[in-house]
Amino acid sequence: MVGLTFYGGVGEIGGNKIIVEHQGTRLLLDFGTRMGFASEFFAEFLNVRSNTELKDKLTIGVLPMIPGIYRADLSQPTGMEDLSNEAYSRLIASDSAMLKVPGLVTYEDYIQMHGRSYIDGILLSHAHMDHTGDIGFLHHAIPLYCSEATRTLVAAIDDVTNFKSKAISSKGSRIAFNKTGALAGSPKIVHKDDLVRNCRVMADGKVTDIGSFQVTMIAVDHSVPGAASYVLACDVNGKPFKILYTGDIRFHGTQGTTIEDYVRAVGTGIDIMICEGTRIESESSLTEEKVRAKIASEISETDGLVLVDFSWKDTTRYETINEAAKSCGRTFVINARLAYVLNKLGQTPLPESVKVFLKRKASCFYSPTDYAQYKHEYGFSIDKDTWTQDSSHYDNGLVADELKSNPSDYVLMLSYYDLGQLFDLADENGKILGSRYIKAQCEPFSDEMELDEERLINWLDAFGIGYELGETPVPDGCSNPNCSKLRKRIVRSHVSGHASRPELKELIVKINPKLLFPVHTERPEVFAELLKGKDIEVIIPKLDTVYSF
Structure with a gap:
C-alpha cells in the first residue's frame, strides 16, 4: 500500500x-x-x-503536528533539566507546561x-x-x-x-549561565553547537x-x-x-x-x-527572451541611470538583464548578495560587463569596519576570522559617485530594501534626472506587498525617477474604480517561474x-x-x- x-x-x-x-x-x-x-x-x-x-x-x-520529526532542543533546550529556581524563584521548572506541546512526539x-x-x-x-x-x-x-x-x-x-x-546547517539550543556581572549565575539560552x-x-x-x-x-x-x-x-x-x-x-x-x-x-x-x-488560470505565453527584449528596449529609451529590481536568487534573470545591458553598451552593477551566490555556484570571475555595487553601510564612511556585520559586502568571504583577506568588492566595487558621474553607462540592481541608497545617487536637488526604474519581479500577491508597492512609488516620485504605471486592480465588490484608496501597480518586465x-x-x-x-x-x-x-x-x-x- x-x-x-x-x-x-x-x-x-x-x-x-x-x-x-x-x-x-x-x-x-x-x-x-x-x-x-x-x-x-x-x-x-x-x-x-x-x-x-x-x-x-x-x-x-x-x-503540522507530525510525530518523530522535530528537534527536542527547540521545545526544551539541552540542559534545561539541570536548572534550579533556588537562586531565581521566577525560573520555570523543566517540567513546566510552558515547555510542552500537547501531543508532540519529538x-x-x-x-x-x-x-x-x-x-x-x-x-x-x-x-x-x-x-x-x-x-x-x-x-x-x-x-x-x-x-x-x-x-x-x-x-x-x-x-x-x-x-x-x-x-542544512543550524545551531543547537542549550542552557548556559552568565559568568560575570550583576546577574552572574543566571541562565540563558545560547545557540553555539553546530548541527549539520x-x-x-x-x-x-x-x-x-x-x-x-x-x-x-x-x-x-x-x-x-x-x-x-x-x-x-x-x-x-x-x-x-x-x-x-x-x-x-x-x-x-x-x-x-x-x-x-x-x-x-x-x-x-x-x-x-x-x-x-x-x-x-493564466494563459500567458511570455518567455524569458521576450523579457530580455522588453528590458533592452526600456534601457535604450533611457538617457540616465537605469534601476532594476529582481530577486537576487534568480540567476536566469541576472543573465537576462546582463544581456540587455550589454546590448545597450552599459555595465550591469549587481548587489553583493547576488555576487556571493554567483561565486558559490562557480560563476566567477564576473564578466567584464558586470560590477558589484559597494553600498554605504553603518557609519557610511566607506570604512572597512562598516562591513564587519555585512562581510559579503566587503568581498566573497564571510569567514569571521579571515574575511578581511578578500576585499574584492571594497577594492573593485563601484560606489554611488562613480555611477552619478556617468549614469548613462550603468544599469544598477536596486531592491526595495536598498532604496536608501538613492540619497547618494541624487543631485543637489534630491533628484535622479533622466533615470528609469524597471520592476523585473512578480506582481504583489498580498496586502503587505501591495503596501510596499505604494511605498516604493512614493520613493520613485520623490527622487524624480521614471517608471511605467500599470492598470490599478479593482477589488471584487468595489463599485468605484476611481477610489483614491485603490493601490497603484508598476508594470512588470517579468516572466513567471x-x-x-x-x-x-x-x-x-x-x-x-x-x-x-x-x-x-x-x-x-x-x-x-x-x-x-x-x-x-x-x-x-x-x-x-x-x-x-
Missing part, C-alpha cells in the same frame, strides 16, 4: 509539505513555509518568539520508542523558502536529498540573509534507493537554479507503482527544456501525479497519470475543469488526510 498525506500546499501557493509512505519507508516532499497562512498571524513587527518558535507555531497550526522520543526514525529522508525540489523554510525545525539526523546547485544555493542564502531556512544535516546530492536522471522507494531526480527549469522533480517507484501487490512530484516547473525559460523532453525523462506508467498549479494553464494541460495529458493531486495553487478545482473528458481522476487534497492506494 502507498499512502499520501498533505500538510501544506493545499489550496495555497507554496508551503508544500507532503509525506509519501510505502512498507514503512516515509519520505517528505519539501517542507516549506506556508507564507500566506503564517502572514495571518505574523508581520514585520509581530514576529514569533525566537526561543519558543516551534511550540508557538505548532500551537496555532503554522507547523524525533528523540520516537527513536526511543521505536528504535528508528519516523522519516527516512526529505526530497527537496528547490531553494525557495516556501519549499525549504521549515526544514530547520526537523532533526538534523533526517537526511536531505537534492541537486548540487540546490545544496549550494540553500547554504549561500543562509550565509547572506536573515531569512534563513537552516535546512547529511545532504545527499542526486544527479539528473539517476536512481537512488531510499528504503522501499527507487527515486529518480529530474532536473527542471524554474526561477532558481537546481530545481527538480522526483519520480518515486515501488511495488504494490507485486506490480510497479510510480508517483511523480513536479515541484515548481516551467517550460518558457532559457534552458530550452520542452514538455516533450520532460515527459520523456519522466517515462511512462505514472499512477499518481502531484502537480503544481500556481498559474492554472511556473507553467501556464495551456502548458499544464499539455503536460498532464502527455504524462497521463491515473490520479492527479493539484498542489501549490489557490484554485485546485480548475484542474477538474481543465481535464474534463480525460481519463484522469482529479483528487483535491485535504490537509491532514491520508490517501491510501
Whole structure:
C-alpha cells in the first residue's frame, strides 16, 4: 500500500509539505513555509518568539503536528533539566507546561520508542523558502536529498540573509549561565553547537534507493537554479507503482527544456501525479527572451541611470538583464548578495560587463569596519576570522559617485530594501534626472506587498525617477474604480517561474497519470475543469488526510 498525506500546499501557493509512505519507508516532499497562512498571524513587527518558535507555531497550526520529526532542543533546550529556581524563584521548572506541546512526539522520543526514525529522508525540489523554510525545525539526523546547485544555493542564502531556512546547517539550543556581572549565575539560552544535516546530492536522471522507494531526480527549469522533480517507484501487490512530484516547473525559460523532453525523462506508467498549479488560470505565453527584449528596449529609451529590481536568487534573470545591458553598451552593477551566490555556484570571475555595487553601510564612511556585520559586502568571504583577506568588492566595487558621474553607462540592481541608497545617487536637488526604474519581479500577491508597492512609488516620485504605471486592480465588490484608496501597480518586465494553464494541460495529458493531486495553487478545482473528458481522476487534497492506494 502507498499512502499520501498533505500538510501544506493545499489550496495555497507554496508551503508544500507532503509525506509519501510505502512498507514503512516515509519520505517528505519539501517542507516549506506556508507564507500566506503564517502572514495571518505574523508581520514585520509581530514576529514569533525566537526561543519558543516551534511550540508557538505548532500551537496555532503554522507547523503540522507530525510525530518523530522535530528537534527536542527547540521545545526544551539541552540542559534545561539541570536548572534550579533556588537562586531565581521566577525560573520555570523543566517540567513546566510552558515547555510542552500537547501531543508532540519529538524525533528523540520516537527513536526511543521505536528504535528508528519516523522519516527516512526529505526530497527537496528547490531553494525557495516556501519549499525549504521549515526544514530547520526537523532533526538534523533526517537526511536531505537534492541537486548540487540546490545544496549550494540553500547554504549561500543562509550565509547572506536573515531569512534563513537552516535546512542544512543550524545551531543547537542549550542552557548556559552568565559568568560575570550583576546577574552572574543566571541562565540563558545560547545557540553555539553546530548541527549539520547529511545532504545527499542526486544527479539528473539517476536512481537512488531510499528504503522501499527507487527515486529518480529530474532536473527542471524554474526561477532558481537546481530545481527538480522526483519520480518515486515501488511495488504494490507485486506490480510497479510510480508517483511523480513536479515541484515548481516551467517550460518558457532559457534552458530550452520542452514538455516533450520532460515527459520523456519522466517515462511512462505514472499512477499518481502531484502537480503544481500556481498559474492554472493564466494563459500567458511570455518567455524569458521576450523579457530580455522588453528590458533592452526600456534601457535604450533611457538617457540616465537605469534601476532594476529582481530577486537576487534568480540567476536566469541576472543573465537576462546582463544581456540587455550589454546590448545597450552599459555595465550591469549587481548587489553583493547576488555576487556571493554567483561565486558559490562557480560563476566567477564576473564578466567584464558586470560590477558589484559597494553600498554605504553603518557609519557610511566607506570604512572597512562598516562591513564587519555585512562581510559579503566587503568581498566573497564571510569567514569571521579571515574575511578581511578578500576585499574584492571594497577594492573593485563601484560606489554611488562613480555611477552619478556617468549614469548613462550603468544599469544598477536596486531592491526595495536598498532604496536608501538613492540619497547618494541624487543631485543637489534630491533628484535622479533622466533615470528609469524597471520592476523585473512578480506582481504583489498580498496586502503587505501591495503596501510596499505604494511605498516604493512614493520613493520613485520623490527622487524624480521614471517608471511605467500599470492598470490599478479593482477589488471584487468595489463599485468605484476611481477610489483614491485603490493601490497603484508598476508594470512588470517579468516572466513567471511556473507553467501556464495551456502548458499544464499539455503536460498532464502527455504524462497521463491515473490520479492527479493539484498542489501549490489557490484554485485546485480548475484542474477538474481543465481535464474534463480525460481519463484522469482529479483528487483535491485535504490537509491532514491520508490517501491510501
